[in-house]
């Protein structure tokens with residue numbers, strides 16, 4: 570039973586959330602969890618101008634995913650930062666290379682789930698996750714979110730990411746806020762929830 574976590578992170582927020590998703594998925598017995606990044610599409614020069622070089626270096630040890638690898642998993646949990654309310658271009662380019670898998674129906678019946686981050690509280694986390702689901706549905710994924718069984722999304726005592734659609738984190742206007750304990754708990758819950766469903770479906 571293999572759960573693949575595939576993400577893009579420019580400044581490290583989604584990278585931190587991905588580690589929490591991984592922790593949660595690993596709680597399900599018999600599950601192999603593999604963490605991968607999608608390929609970068611921006612040049613060093615552009616990344617430098619965006620102030621992302623140091624963060625990119627800190628994630629360099631995470632291997633880069635190939636599209637073919639998607640077909641080897643029982644479940645895929647995707648992580649993306651918001652770009653104008655939608656997934657980032659790096660993730661879009663990766664998904665746009667999955668046409669061959671679509672032709673073969675290679676991802677049909679697989680469990681798919683999405684987590685996200687944005688700078689502002691209402692800056693598009695939900696639209697990013699929901700619009701991502703469209704691609705997953707075209708590919709035949711069984712889409713899984715973050716049920717209210719994760720009670721942390723009900724809290725009103727602090728600002729927090731997380732919705733029924735998936736875990737998310739708010740990076741703050743200047744990107745300096747890292748995922749809170751509640752947001753990390755949501756990510757762990759989602760990882761465990763997806764892995765548990767995939768294990769039940771696969772009957773392994």
Ligand SMILES: Cc1cc2nc3c(=O)[nH]c(=O)nc-3n(C[C@H](O)[C@H](O)[C@H](O)COP(=O)(O)O)c2cc1C
Nearest residue numbers: 578579580581582583650653654686687688689692
């Ligand atoms: C081109 C661009 C567009 C962005 N659009 C949004 C947006 O619509 N709403 C928002 O809150 N944050 C937006 N952001 C901020 C990113 O979502 C934020 O940097 C990211 O979630 C941080 O996660 P990361 O460190 O994993 O990359 C944008 C950033 C860039 C570079």
